[in-house]
Amino acid sequence: MEAESMSQENPYSTLEVIQEGYIAKVVLNRPEAMNSMNPAFWTEFPAAIRAIDDEGTARVVIISSTGKHFSAGMDLSVFLNMAKDFKGDPSRRAERMRRMVMLLQDSFTAIEQARMPVIGAVQGGAIGGAVDLLSACDMRYCTSDAFFTIKETQLGMTADVGTLQRLPKLIPIGVVKELAYTGRNFGAQEAQQLGFVNKVFDDQDIMLSEVTKLAQSIAMNSPVAVAGTKTMINYATEHTIAESLTYMATWQAGMFQMEDVMKAMEAQKTQSLPDFEPLHGAVNKMKD
Numbered sequence: 001m002e003a004e005s006m007s008q009e010n011p012y013s014t015l016e017v018i019q020e021g022y023i024a025k026v027v028l029n030r031p032e033a034m035n036s037m038n039p040a041f042w043t044e045f046p047a048a049i050r051a052i053d054d055e056g057t058a059r060v061v062i063i064s065s066t067g068k069h070f071s072a073g074m075d076l077s078v079f080l081n082m083a084k085d086f087k088g089d090p091s092r093r094a095e096r097m098r099r100m101v102m103l104l105q106d107s108f109t110a111i112e113q114a115r116m117p118v119i120g121a122v123q124g125g126a127i128g129g130a131v132d133l134l135s136a137c138d139m140r141y142c143t144s145d146a147f148f149t150i151k152e153t154q155l156g157m158t159a160d161v162g163t164l165q166r167l168p169k170l171i172p173i174g175v176v177k178e179l180a181y182t183g184r185n186f187g188a189q190e191a192q193q194l195g196f197v198n199k200v201f202d203d204q205d206i207m208l209s210e211v212t213k214l215a216q217s218i219a220m221n222s223p224v225a226v227a228g229t230k231t232m233i234n235y236a237t238e239h240t241i242a243e244s245l246t247y248m249a250t251w252q253a254g255m256f257q258m259e260d261v262m263k264a265m266e267a268q269k270t271q272s273l274p275d276f277e278p279l280h281g282a283v284n285k286m287k288d
Contacts, residue, residue, distance in 0.1 A: 012040075012047075014029065015027060015048060019052075020212075022059040023058065023059070023060050023061075023215045023219060024058035024060070024061045025061075025064065026045075026048055026052075026063045027065060028066065030066075031066040033075070034067065034125070035067065035069065036073065037075050037078065037129050039075075039081065042103070042104055042107050045107050045110075045133075046108075046110040049110040049111060049118070053110075053113070053114040055281055056279040057279075059223045060116055060218050061118040062119050063111075063120050064120075064123075064204075065123070068124045070122040070123055070130055070146070071125075071126060071127065072125065072130070073131075074128055074129045085097065085100075105162060108132055108133050108135075111136040115223075115227040115231075116226065117218055117230055118136075118138050119214070120133070120134045120139070120140040121140075121142070122134065122146045122197070123146060123204040125148075126142075127151050128150070128152055131149065131159075132159065135162055135163050135170065138230065139198050140191075140196060141211050142207070143188065143200070143202070144189075146187070146188045146191070148187075148191055149184070149186075152183070153182070167180075170195065171194040171195055171196050222260035222276045223278060224257075224276075224279065228251060232244070232248055232251065260276055
């Protein structure tokens with residue numbers, strides 16, 4: 001399958017989506033603004049991820065960006081728009097603010113909910129909201145000049161889009177608290193030592209090439225098996241071992257079928273590449 005845009009004309013103003021074979025690439029594309037997350041981004045990003053997931057032919061998603069920095073995080077315009085809402089009855093204002101925060105959170109929850117693995121590929125700075133995004137990814141890779149910042153504390157607010165909930169499941173909680181309380185930068189080498197990123201590369205071209213190879217190796221496996229594996233690992237991070245084992249048994253009772261198993265075994269026997277069927281597209285509405 002040759003590279004193709006998700007539509008003839010790019011429907012997004014903040015990013016671009018390209019599918020190459022079984023790999024979908026979501027590229028943040030506002031380099032002149034350091035890929036800051038303006039109001040349009042918070043609608044377009046989850047829409048793009050869910051469109052890929054709903055379509056079902058991609059087996060891995062790679063999130064990268066253009067320009068010097070991965071993303072400067074929340075755009076100033078979002079804060080200015082929020083400031084306009086701070087008027088009127090406090091209870092109604094608070095209720096509206098709660099719904100707004102949950103809407104922003106949902107933008108990155110879309111990454112976790114996607115059936116296929118999502119990989120973050122970072123160059124330069126990943127600041128504030130960018131750390132929220134990356135914390136929701138299945139894996140993270142970066143260039144040697146990359147740095148990460150939980151910036152919100154220095155801006156007089158508590159990070160609210162997922163970093164404080166997801167990062168403690170990825171790196172030691174004492175380190176999370178230090179990074180969040182201070183808002184200091186942590187670089188590529190420290191991020192790798194902490195386990196936040198899997199590997200560090202010399203430059204963006206090498207990183208994207210190697211991450212694409214990794215994605216291709218994942219895509220060779222049964223998409224049902226990979227989707228099940230992602231579901232089980234994510235479930236296990238939120239539940240006890242006993243609960244996770246019970247869910248695994250229930251999942252397997254329905255999902256374990258012999259078609260992909262036999263294809264995988266035959267491919268190993270013949271030293272060939274297995275040809276797995278894609279996942280079915282999502283059911284978004286009932287048919288007439």
